[in-house]
Each structure stands twice: as structure tokens, then as C-alpha cells.
Amino acid sequence: MESLKQRILNEGRVIDGNILKVDSFINHQIDPLLAFEIGEEFYNRFKNARVDKILTVETSGIAFALCTGYHFSVPVVFAKKYKGINMSEEVYQSKVHSFTKQTDYIISVSKQYLSHGENILIIDDFLANGQASLGLIDIAGQAGCNVAGVGIVIEKGFQQGSKILRSLGIRVESLAVIDSFNNNKIIFREA
Amino acid sequence: MESLKQRILNEGRVIDGNILKVDSFINHQIDPLLAFEIGEEFYNRFKNARVDKILTVETSGIAFALCTGYHFSVPVVFAKKYKGINMSEEVYQSKVHSFTKQTDYIISVSKQYLSHGENILIIDDFLANGQASLGLIDIAGQAGCNVAGVGIVIEKGFQQGSKILRSLGIRVESLAVIDSFNNNKIIFREA
Numbered sequence: 458m459e460s461l462k463q464r465i466l467n468e469g470r471v472i473d474g475n476i477l478k479v480d481s482f483i484n485h486q487i488d489p490l491l492a493f494e495i496g497e498e499f500y501n502r503f504k505n506a507r508v509d510k511i512l513t514v515e516t517s518g519i520a521f522a523l524c525t526g527y528h529f530s531v532p533v534v535f536a537k538k539y540k541g542i543n544m545s546e547e548v549y550q551s552k553v554h555s556f557t558k559q560t561d562y563i564i565s566v567s568k569q570y571l572s573h574g575e576n577i578l579i580i581d582d583f584l585a586n587g588q589a590s591l592g593l594i595d596i597a598g599q600a601g602c603n604v605a606g607v608g609i610v611i612e613k614g615f616q617q618g619s620k621i622l623r624s625l626g627i628r629v630e631s632l633a634v635i636d637s638f639n640n641n642k643i644i645f646r647e648a
Numbered sequence: 649m650e651s652l653k654q655r656i657l658n659e660g661r662v663i664d665g666n667i668l669k670v671d672s673f674i675n676h677q678i679d680p681l682l683a684f685e686i687g688e689e690f691y692n693r694f695k696n697a698r699v700d701k702i703l704t705v706e707t708s709g710i711a712f713a714l715c716t717g718y719h720f721s722v723p724v725v726f727a728k729k730y731k732g733i734n735m736s737e738e739v740y741q742s743k744v745h746s747f748t749k750q751t752d753y754i755i756s757v758s759k760q761y762l763s764h765g766e767n768i769l770i771i772d773d774f775l776a777n778g779q780a781s782l783g784l785i786d787i788a789g790q791a792g793c794n795v796a797g798v799g800i801v802i803e804k805g806f807q808q809g810s811k812i813l814r815s816l817g818i819r820v821e822s823l824a825v826i827d828s829f830n831n832n833k834i835i836f837r838e839a
């Protein structure tokens with residue numbers, strides 16, 4: 458998605474040769490017009506799949522999931538994050554490992570909002586090692602849902618996330634794939 | 649806003665005579681079409697004010713702030729929540745007391761994303777005691793911004809939040825004001 462890549466080049470900052478800061482338009486300040494374009498692009502890429510619901514995880518996935526749900530006219534569910542296990546029988550839970558923070562956290566979704574046989578499109582802002590997506594896929598599986606695909610705004614293509622997801626037979630669509638940070642310069646994968 | 653009130657009547661559940669659960673369409677599952685209508689309604693109510701930026705706090709304010717920002721074509725900033733003080737000089741911070749959870753938390757916004765003289769519209773999903781809004785107003789003040797108003801999806805009109813905000817000279821627009829939970833029945837204030 459060219460407008461997104463341009464924006465990343467203009468405003469993204471590479472820190473420590475590995476971290477991409479895009480908090481001027483993605484995950485602290487958000488550009489709602491770009492978020493809408495992103496939602497429309499996910500719609501165009503997945504419109505031939507059956508999508509009954511959008512699933513994401515708080516916090517920074519919400520804006521893009523919402524805009525995607527708007528274009529599909531389907532509900533959006535965001536998983537909540539916890540530090541510890543919540544012993545409630547009313548939620549599906551999965552443990553997610555964060556390589557960035559070197560810690561585990563629990564994500565959970567109320568059983569009310571995922572139904573057996575529903576087709577779920579997972580949306581998130583970043584894909585690196587794929588741990589958050591795997592947690593959402595795990596939750597969708599517990600609920601008996603089908604995963605229609607995973608839509609990612611920015612993929613770090615030099616990490617293993619999309620390979621792992623695709624090895625599970627899951628369709629992954631990333632709107633911008635970064636191949637490397639070469640001397641803090643952002644190199645996108647050619648489409 | 650009639651469509652919102654109907655939805656609250658149809659799907660809202662009153663718990664312990666004081667808590668309103670609307671997590672089927674507001675704060676766990678979100679209806680993106682309703683969120684859009686809500687954004688449009690905030691735009692209609694505040695369009696004569698000058699609004700340069702939308703400010704909210706994670707997590708459940710983000711969807712409505714985003715949709716409002718879309719209609720105004722302005723950026724949306726969400727404050728982040730922390731448990732402890734973050735000693736960074738790069739952020740504005742404010743302490744917020746949660747009466748529900750009987751605990752304090754810190755909200756923060758990067759100094760980059762609020763500029764002196766900007767006109768800020770604060771959006772949130774709920775208004776009860778007004779503590780979160782006061783924290784956002786405090787942060788806007790630290791940045792030298794003007795607060796154009798506070799837009800609230802659901803106000804608990806029997807609590808003090810809107811009185812406190814209005815006593816500071818701040819315009820508050822709530823799309824649904826609940827006057828009481830009478831035997832767990834939701835009673836709206838007449839417009």
C-alpha cells in the first residue's frame with residue numbers, strides 16, 4: 458500500500474537498528490483518514506473470503522480493526538490483555554510471549570463474542586514474531602471459529618511471524634513488509 | 649442520540665444497581681457502524697467549535713475518538729495508562745483516581761503530539777466522576793492547549809462528572825445521559 462509506505466518513510470524512525478517508531482500516525486497519535494484507507498485496503502484484500510467478525514488485541518490494533526469492520530459491516534472484538542491468569546470460565550484465554558518486553562501476558566475474549574463456526578479476520582498493527590496473532594488464532598480455535606486470515610499493517614519481514622502463520626495454512630496480508638533496516642534506513646520488500 | 653439509547657436499552661445490563669455493561673457494542677465488542685454514527689454526532693455537535701485534534705485515553709475511548717477525528721479530518725491522540733510514574737521528560741503526565749477500582753493510575757501523552765495553542769476535543773466512552781476527563785484536561789493545560797469541549801458517549805448523570813467539568817467552564821456533550829438505574833431499569837434524562 459503505497460500511501461502507507463510513503464508515510465512510514467516520511468515519519469518512521471528506526472531505533473537501535475531494530476525498532477520502528479511510527480507513533481505519529483499508528484500507535485499513539487493516529488491519522489484517522491489513513492486508518493480508514495487501511496481498513497478499505499484490508500476489505501479489498503479479503504472481500505472474497507467470508508468474514509463474520511474482526512478480532513484484534515488492545516490497544517494499537519483497535520483503530521485498524523474498527524476501520525476494517527466498518528468496511529465489512531461486521532462487529533469488531535478486541536482481546537484484553539492481563540498480567541496474570543483470570544480464572545473466569547466466561548472467557549477464552551491464551552498466553553502470549555512478548556520478545557520485546559521479555560515477558561508473558563494473557564489475552565482474553567469473552568465467550569459471548571465468539572461463536573462456533575464464525576469466520577474471523579484477525580487484524581493487528583504489527584507482525585514480528587507472530588506471538589500475538591498466534592494467541593488470537595488459539596482463542597478463535599477454542600471458540601470453534603475459522604480464521605479467514607490475518608491482516609497486518611506493518612510486517613517486519615526479517616522476523617519469523619508470517620512464515621509461522623503461513624506454515625499453519627493461514628493467509629497473511631501485510632500492507633507494508635519491511636525487509637531490513639539497513640543503517641537505520643527502511644527497506645521495503647518489493648510487492 | 650436515539651439509536652444509541654435504543655441500543656443501550658436493548659443490550660445494556662445493569663449490574664449491582666450501579667454498573668452498566670455495554671460490552672456487546674461499546675467496550676469489548678464494538679459495532680463499527682454505530683461508532684461511525686457516534687463520531688458523526690460529535691462532529692455535528694462540535695463543528696462550530698475550533699477543533700485541531702482529538703484526545704482520548706486508552707482503551708475503550710479509542711474507537712469513538714477515531715471516528716470523531718475522521719469526521720473532523722484531524723489527528724487522534726490517545727493517552728497511555730501506567731501503574732507507576734514514568735520519569736520521562738518527554739511526556740505530559742497526570743494522575744487519575746479510579747473510584748471503580750479504588751486505585752490511582754498515571755496517564756501520559758508524548759509532548760510531541762500536543763502543541764501550544766491547539767484546540768483539543770476530548771472524547772471518551774463513559775463519564776461518571778469525571779476523573780479521566782480531568783486528567784486529560786490537565787495534560788492539555790500543561791501543553792498550553794485549549795479544551796474545545798468534552799464529548800461523552802454515555803454519561804452517568806447521577807454522578808458528579810459533568811457538573812465538575814461544567815464548573816470549570818468546559819462544554820460537555822453527552823450522547824446518552826442516564827438519570828438512574830431504577831430497579832435495574834435504565835432511565836434516560838429527557839433531552
